Amino acid sequence: MMLLLAVAVMPAAAQRPVVVGSKTFSESHVLAEIAAQYLEANGQTVERKLGLGGTLISYEALVAGELDIYPEYTGTLSGAVFDDLAMDGAGLAAALAGDGLEFFVPLGFNNSYALAMPEALANARSVTRISDLAGYPDLAIGLSLEFLNRGDGWPALQRRYQLPQNPTGIEHALAYRALDAGQLDVADAYTTDGDLDLYGLRLLNDDLGVFPAYDAGYLIRQDLPVAVRQLLTRLEAAIDEPTMRALNRRVASDGVSPAMAAREFLSDQALVDSDLEPLVNESRIAYNTGVHLKLTAIAVTLGCLVAIPLALLVSRSPRIAEGLQYLASLFQTIPALALLALLIPVLGLGQTTAIFALFLYSLLPIVRNTLAGLASVDPLLKEVAQSLGLTPSQQILRIELPLATPMIIAGIKTAAIISIGTATLAAFVGAGGLGGPIITGLTLNNNRLILEGAIPAACLAIGTELGFGLLERRFLPAHLRPV
Template sequence: MMCRYIFPLWLVCNSIAIPAYAQDKPIRVGAKHFNEGYILSEMIALILEDGGYTVERKFNLGGTAVSFEALRTEAIDVYPEYTGTLAMEILKQDRSLTMGQIQEMLQEKFKLAISEPYGFNNTYALVMTKAMANKLQMNAISDLVNYPQLKAGISYEFLERNDGWKHLAAHYHLHQEPVGLEHGLAYQALREQTIHITDAYSTDGEIARYDLKVLDDDEHFFPEYKAVSFYRASLPAKAKSLLAKLTGTITDTAMQRMNAQALFNHKSHREIAQQFLIAAKLINNSPIDARNDWQVLQKAGVHIKLTLLALIAAIVVALPLGIYLYRYAWLAKAVLYITGILQTIPSIALLALMIPLAGIGMMPAVIALFLYALLPILRNTMIGLFTVDPMLKKVAVAMGMNTRNRLRYVEIPLAMPMILAGIRTAAVINIGTATLAAFIGAGGLGEYIVTGLALNNTSMILTGAMPAALLAIVFELVFEAIELIVIPKHLRQKIG
């Protein structure tokens, strides 16, 4: 009998132990959730595919911390990164490093490597409208010292980075108190004058489009941010050679133009990358992928799968646990405190914490959603059982029912309206939270929302948000139907 379990386990362990890339093993390409990251990651993917590799795209990853953790834990194999970010954010250096130093430290500390630069320098910058800059006669970051009243809206990642706002403000002695904004939305706030300053990437397409002024980094705070391929050292030599094709091929102007095409011409990131690579003769002239009209339904299917897997797992765990705690009430408070603490962890933080444990993709997302679903199901199960009329419990005892029969025939049926309400609440919470699973490559409708935020594209955001809202309504209707079947009429009237 034991062989039935040991042999499959041996096969799994044996497959994990193979370090080399098999011929048909896909290379997993990651992408940070911003416009340029998508384009560069598509270039990496297309070059590898042109070279004969199968590629899995793990896009819409969170910022640097999530993407790097995914690479470090082997959840992805390569993604585009910047030398300044590598030096200051990943290697935690307070000075600029040469390419050789970065290579050496990455290999020594993480067994990771980088390619030669693509050619352009996408440095951080502070921008404001030219009208405001001309009015205040501002040309450089140091000029901000004279205008502490100006409102700054800064992207969340830039607020906390070693090369971000805190250290920049200390270096330049700035006194503005910034608010955190999603990078794509900051430009809209700038145009509407709800903020006066924001951080930018120097190759952002919005800079020219919105006629913005890039303030000169006159005290040279920012290091160079040369784009490179950041990959595992164990990547096949052929794959590294293919990625080297990008060396020195992209200028600052070309990158800014490609970013603008995605933002304002509404071209797909794959189409933009493919057209550039074909024009530069880096890949063969293959047809551009046609738009998949069924894509929304496919992503909705993934969204439903994430929600249901987590919900079913939570029911299987929380329902019997709630019944157990009802019988052993002295444990109840401690368990509820623990599940309550899980509920207070911010969704993005919990998803990021899952990466070292389960990598990226569907598994960590399901685990995180499962943890969020525990509290409402567990709490409602216990409350439903504890609030059953004591007189009815006494009647059941007087009728000679033992503990198990009382639970089965009296207490659980009477508690069922409350139990179903908890499951229903957990389902709706999971549908909303599952949109954030896109940040760790789990897919679903959140991909539209994340990409739409990066492009400041309201239509794309609604493409993800509206079906998610519709799914929540569908789940509500499904649970209403279940209540009609499961709950006796007199109890439905009582809770109605």
């Protein structure tokens, strides 16, 4: 019997999905798709969690077992994760092993950080090296937020080169547009960026050798199944720098998706059959909209179930009510991305984390409006209810709550609209929704993808506003409806 049970369980265990992740920039998307599609072509079930927000989120997700694989770079690990740019290969391997991880498949190319300038401006100022920037304090420098703060980024450059500029933070996908429009003079770049040629940018020589080697590869969990590890070894040294730049150019200049660029590479290298069925994205907008609605609806419903009873419970005590509002407003002060990052070690990646964050953000408008609605009830009515012998609970449920309903509904409407907007950030933690195409569009400089997420999100917000208006007209007397 035990043998039969083991045999029955084995196929299910073998089919546990391999979870492949990526960070937000296009090269990470392409490399993740290469691994995912190659594994799928060889019989593995793959789950994708692409476009995660930043190195530390991706790394912690891998440590926590929320991911099995994601593309990473040796310099990023030593500088951004372990804060030791002098770490050698043996030291890096030991540090990773302490977290149960392994830098398993070096892909064959180095994608270093660099600073880029428009070619015409670099010629006009005779700038060829990073050290030349010290003589031009007026140059406007814009850096991705991660590069601006990580140890192997701007802090190391400014200290070593004694640069006088005060850079501003900007999303990496938008920096090249700003350079092209003349709004920036210098931005951080990757040496394999496909946009470098598209925008006519010059990479400045790192003449003091600040940047370490950023050898690309797949960072994996040590408990990754042997069969998956054996498949991934076929990708070792499969991509050189010209090939990676060409793949990035296909995405940046030609407008192909990272998935299609990965498919073309695997086919060209004879790693998958060239006659595989084409990738399709039918009903993607409907699916993303459905996920977005699900995240918002669950979060706001939970907010109502918690916030309204709490507000009713403390409404008779002004001091406690004020404390409840203060606590709810405290959650609103936490930036959404920071809150999502803080929740990952506790709740992991995915929709649970996004729903809990949206739930916290929904509390304030519901609590505040419920308390305000109860407080707005005419004191004379309260006295009449008390004189009729109604208990405090009966007064709240039969008199005050019905009269406060318009304010409560307005608070729920506000919470729903806030959640619809904030839920676009859920894609950073692998929860999906309409934020996925927006973030991917920003990364790939693809306005169509941005609109694919932004327009349905706006329509959801407008629809929510109209829906609550209909609800108020249907169920509330005219004299109680908000003006």
